[in-house]
Amino acid sequence: MNNQNEARDVLLDLKNIKKYYPIQAGIFRKTVGHVKAVDDVSLYVKKGETLGLVGESGCGKTTLGKCIVRLHRPTSGELRYKFGNKYRNLLSLNKKESLDARKKIQMVFQDPYSSLNPVKNIFTAFDEPLKIHGWSNADERKDRIAELLESVNLRADYMYRYPNEFSGGQRQRICIARAMCVNPELIVCDEPVSALDVSIQAQVLNLMKDLQKELGLTYVFIAHDLSVVEYMSDRIAVMYLGKVVELASAKRLYYHFEHPYTEALLSAIPIPKIGGEKRQRIVLEGDVPSPANPPAGCRFHTRCHKSMDICKTQAPTFRPLKNDPDHMVACHLADTADA
Amino acid sequence: MNKQDYILSIKDLKTQFKVGKRIVKAVDGVTLDVRRGKTLGLVGESGCGKSVTAHSIMQLLPKAATIVDGEIQFRPKDKPEFNILKYKRTDKKLRSMRGKQISMIFQDPMSSLNPVYRVGDQIVENIRQHENISKKQAIKKTVDMLKMLSIPMAEERIKDYPHQFSGGMKQRVMIAMGLISDPELLIADEPTTALDVTIQAQILDLMRHMQDQLGFTIIIITHNMGIVADMADDIAVMYMGKIMEYGTKEDIFLRPSHPYTKALLKSVPVLGNGGNERLEPIRGNTPDPSEMPEGCSFMPRCDMATEACNKAAPNVDIGGGHMVRCWHSKGGAPHE
Amino acid sequence: MATALVTKQKRIKKSSLAKRNLQKLLNNKLAVLGLFIVVTMILLCIAAPLLTPYDPGKISLFERDSAPGGEHIFGTDKLGRDVFARILYGGRISILIGLSGALGGMILGVVIGSLCGFFGGILDAIFVKVAELVSIVPQLLLVLILSTIIGPGVPNLIYVFIFTGWVATFRLVRGRFFSLREESFVEACRAFGIGSLSIAFKHILPNCLGPVAVQLTLNTAGFILQEAALSFLGLGVPTGVPTWGNIMNAAKEIITITESPWLWIPTGVAIALFVLGVNFFGDGLRDVLDPSQL
Numbered sequence: 001m002n003n004q005n006e007a008r009d010v011l012l013d014l015k016n017i018k019k020y021y022p023i024q025a026g027i028f029r030k031t032v033g034h035v036k037a038v039d040d041v042s043l044y045v046k047k048g049e050t051l052g053l054v055g056e057s058g059c060g061k062t063t064l065g066k067c068i069v070r071l072h073r074p075t076s077g078e079l080r081y082k083f084g085n086k087y088r089n090l091l092s093l094n095k096k097e098s099l100d101a102r103k104k105i106q107m108v109f110q111d112p113y114s115s116l117n118p119v120k121n122i123f124t125a126f127d128e129p130l131k132i133h134g135w136s137n138a139d140e141r142k143d144r145i146a147e148l149l150e151s152v153n154l155r156a157d158y159m160y161r162y163p164n165e166f167s168g169g170q171r172q173r174i175c176i177a178r179a180m181c182v183n184p185e186l187i188v189c190d191e192p193v194s195a196l197d198v199s200i201q202a203q204v205l206n207l208m209k210d211l212q213k214e215l216g217l218t219y220v221f222i223a224h225d226l227s228v229v230e231y232m233s234d235r236i237a238v239m240y241l242g243k244v245v246e247l248a249s250a251k252r253l254y255y256h257f258e259h260p261y262t263e264a265l266l267s268a269i270p271i272p273k274i275g276g277e278k279r280q281r282i283v284l285e286g287d288v289p290s291p292a293n294p295p296a297g298c299r300f301h302t303r304c305h306k307s308m309d310i311c312k313t314q315a316p317t318f319r320p321l322k323n324d325p326d327h328m329v330a331c332h333l334a335d336t337a338d339a
Numbered sequence: 340m341n342k343q344d345y346i347l348s349i350k351d352l353k354t355q356f357k358v359g360k361r362i363v364k365a366v367d368g369v370t371l372d373v374r375r376g377k378t379l380g381l382v383g384e385s386g387c388g389k390s391v392t393a394h395s396i397m398q399l400l401p402k403a404a405t406i407v408d409g410e411i412q413f414r415p416k417d418k419p420e421f422n423i424l425k426y427k428r429t430d431k432k433l434r435s436m437r438g439k440q441i442s443m444i445f446q447d448p449m450s451s452l453n454p455v456y457r458v459g460d461q462i463v464e465n466i467r468q469h470e471n472i473s474k475k476q477a478i479k480k481t482v483d484m485l486k487m488l489s490i491p492m493a494e495e496r497i498k499d500y501p502h503q504f505s506g507g508m509k510q511r512v513m514i515a516m517g518l519i520s521d522p523e524l525l526i527a528d529e530p531t532t533a534l535d536v537t538i539q540a541q542i543l544d545l546m547r548h549m550q551d552q553l554g555f556t557i558i559i560i561t562h563n564m565g566i567v568a569d570m571a572d573d574i575a576v577m578y579m580g581k582i583m584e585y586g587t588k589e590d591i592f593l594r595p596s597h598p599y600t601k602a603l604l605k606s607v608p609v610l611g612n613g614g615n616e617r618l619e620p621i622r623g624n625t626p627d628p629s630e631m632p633e634g635c636s637f638m639p640r641c642d643m644a645t646e647a648c649n650k651a652a653p654n655v656d657i658g659g660g661h662m663v664r665c666w667h668s669k670g671g672a673p674h675e
Numbered sequence: 676m677a678t679a680l681v682t683k684q685k686r687i688k689k690s691s692l693a694k695r696n697l698q699k700l701l702n703n704k705l706a707v708l709g710l711f712i713v714v715t716m717i718l719l720c721i722a723a724p725l726l727t728p729y730d731p732g733k734i735s736l737f738e739r740d741s742a743p744g745g746e747h748i749f750g751t752d753k754l755g756r757d758v759f760a761r762i763l764y765g766g767r768i769s770i771l772i773g774l775s776g777a778l779g780g781m782i783l784g785v786v787i788g789s790l791c792g793f794f795g796g797i798l799d800a801i802f803v804k805v806a807e808l809v810s811i812v813p814q815l816l817l818v819l820i821l822s823t824i825i826g827p828g829v830p831n832l833i834y835v836f837i838f839t840g841w842v843a844t845f846r847l848v849r850g851r852f853f854s855l856r857e858e859s860f861v862e863a864c865r866a867f868g869i870g871s872l873s874i875a876f877k878h879i880l881p882n883c884l885g886p887v888a889v890q891l892t893l894n895t896a897g898f899i900l901q902e903a904a905l906s907f908l909g910l911g912v913p914t915g916v917p918t919w920g921n922i923m924n925a926a927k928e929i930i931t932i933t934e935s936p937w938l939w940i941p942t943g944v945a946i947a948l949f950v951l952g953v954n955f956f957g958d959g960l961r962d963v964l965d966p967s968q969l
């Protein structure tokens with residue numbers, strides 16, 4: 001397994017990640033069930049690439065992202081991360097190693113307004129993480145903060161301002177700079193532009209692309225908007241109700257989707273273009289079922305326009321396609337290599 | 340075109356907000372014609388005044404806002420036209436207009452329904468406010484409408500409370516409530532922004548389908564260029580309280596002429612391009628609406644800005660009703 | 676290059692939150708008036724020995740019950756003690772009791788509220804029940820019971836106020852913590868590996884201090900009133916110690932009220948003025964520290 005990871009230059013390998021939240025009821029807080037927010041997800045992230053995670057609300061993409069940053073502890077599974085040339089499970093590190101790993105993996109959050117502490121100026125927001133991670137010299141820290149702000153196209157003297165003096169786009173750039181202050185290798189970006197105005201989104205997206213190129217960063221890019229994910233990602237994982245249903249390269253997914261959900265998702269995105277080839281629109285019926293009580297068999301079968309009998313009883317496994325082993329699908333209809 | 344072909348004509352509408360001691364010109368001289376039976380898309384970023392324009396039509400504005408100038412001619416079918424702004428917001432004429440002739444649905448379906456009343460009762464009450472029919476008839480009408488909007492088990496569901504509906508279902512209920520009294524104009528203010536993409540597709544599809552059946556006019560307000568490309572016949576692009584460009588869907592997407600429209604189209608990723616084309620962001624930030632620049636409001640962020648832009652830009656018809664508010668459009672100021 | 680920039684910008688004036696808030700406070704006339712009243716009265720009480728030559732406890736039987744004017748600005752009481760001196764010295768004790776009771780309650784409430792709000796769980800469940808227990812008994816009654824049990828006296832009264840006063844602050848802080856701990860900036864701190872206690876007290880707590888400060892002023896005013904009420908009932912500070920309440924207590928007979936108004940009017944005005952000043956200031960503080968009002 002490690003050899004295979006080595007060959008692919010894998011930075012982070014998620015193995016059977018599950019995150020269940022107990023549902024408690026009654027006065028004794030008895031657990032009556034579980035919300036299966038993330039249910040058995042296995043993915044890998046290559047060094048220097050952007051892995052896009054896309055799906056509708058409640059599909060578990062944010063939970064998975066927070067598991068990677070270890071803001072949530074997965075119920076089970078392994079997060080194998082490459083330290084130097086050794087893979088270690090992030091969930092079984094000792095205290096010192098754990099702090100060290102926090103330096104490697106950082107996160108940018110969805111809401112730029114709640115991501116910065118309103119009573120602390122930018123300098124303080126950067127200063128403490130730097131201190132914790134071994135920047136003991138105060139002057140060096142200050143220079144570092146100035147450099148970081150400049151790298152996201154903000155003026156260095158903004159460091160003494162407070163968050164409410166910045167616009168949404170500026171705040172998100174500050175958050176990116178803050179995530180970068182400890183020189184991380186992997187940044188999980190959770191809907192980083194969905195709270196921003198259209199004209200500002202492109203600024204932030206391009207900045208992230210430039211930083212990636214310059215510093216060799218690896219991104220896990222989470223969003224509900226497939227067009228944004230496609231713009232940013234090398235590979236895209238489509239999630240539905242806690243499971244990854246399809247994984248393919250961004251270039252391939254739009255034209256060679258295999259899973260009916262991917263198809264519906266692609267056709268549901270309004271495209272700011274007219275003319276061109278007429279897209280066939282698939283309008284899914286009904287709502288996303290509750291992750292506390294997902295349908296048996298294939299979780300998508302209740303809304304699927306291609307549903308068959310087998311889908312109701314048997315959950316498809318997540319397997320590579322016969323003609324393209326890098327393209328994986330969980331669907332009975334897909335022409336997959338035999339398990 | 341005949342005057343009667345336009346269901347609504349807005350002329351030089353100016354709505355201002357008082358924020359502390361400052362005046363914010365939220366809508367600053369909007370002139371707009373809405374074709375009967377068609378869909379007008381009003382696009383722009385947050386704070387551009389698109390919502391305020393819509394609320395001005397309904398005269399449903401917050402206390403801090405005042406309409407300082409303008410004219411909104413509403414031309415209902417088979418009835419004399421009238422200027423909405425001639426009447427006070429509490430006037431009987433407007434109260435019977437709202438919800439009857441013009442309906443509005445809002446961005447957040449979660450907060451648009453009263454959580455303590457049954458969904459059916461809320462719709463029934465709405466009908467009985469405008470029509471003199473029995474409760475039984477009203478209930479039947481409600482159920483029929485909900486069925487038309489493909490809400491399963493409508494007879495049962497009218498007895499449910501709003502929290503028992505999902506976001507998409509709530510928005511369907513809102514649309515039902517908006518359409519129940521057979522309005523001529525439906526104003527949809529970001530109707531799908533709070534919803535997931537697949538649910539958004541359902542709702543948009545439904546709105547189109549209902550329009551085909553009932554023939555009402557839609558004004559759809561959104562920040563999403565994709566939705567207007569999908570839904571609208573005519574498009575008005577707003578920026579800082581002014582309409583920068585107005586034309587048919589083809590005018591806007593195939594022949595965009597205002598630098599802002601062009602920039603907006605270049606700054607959003609288009610599905611299927613695979614990230615090959617680099618986006619071209621619009622530089623800078625939206626200016627503070629209380630400190631609007633002199634002259635063209637887009638000038639500080641515009642790549643084409645010249646000396647001439649220091650003066651307010653003219654609104655030029657560049658052909659077939661395609662209006663562009665820019666010095667650099669044909670017929671504007673000297674341009675190369 | 677970055678260094679050059681930093682040195683250049685060292686000269687740039689730091690925009691400080693505190694400074695801006697101070698400016699906002701100064702613009703609020705009522706709050707400034709309140710602050711002025713409070714500060715002046717505290718200063719007067721501290722400077723008592725300079726302002727009056729009389730000892731508040733000195734009994735002078737030759738000058739019993741003399742009306743204001745002449746040597747005694749506010750007259751003397753039935754034992755010939757100078758009323759003005761008693762108000763000033765009494766103010767020291769009353770304000771001390773009010774302030775330290777409120778401060779102690781605040782510290783207790785903030786610490787427990789922060790811990791419960793941040794960590795939740797059993798600790799939280801226990802303290803919520805305790806707070807409920809304290810608050811279902813009417814506060815005055817509770818004070819009565821407690822001061823009967825542990826007896827009168829200045830320190831005891833302060834303990835009583837701390838014991839009853841922490842609940843409001845606790846609830847406030849706990850509630851704010853519950854919503855703030857979900858904010859992304861807290862998660863960002865955790866992603867950096869910043870410790871829980873540091874997140875709770877260094878990052879979340881400063882966001883709660885506005886309402887806490889307002890609560891502090893309200894409690895101060897309330898406790899001064901309660902001290903007066905308790906002492907008036909004879910349950911507060913021993914009668915030998917001059918406090919505003921005790922001065923009032925000495926004037927509770929009908930005949931004193933009608934015949935010797937100088938015994939109670941000046942004290943009453945002092946209490947009212949101080950409490951009003953604190954409340955004005957607290958209201959202003961609330962407006963200033965409310966982040967939604969810029």
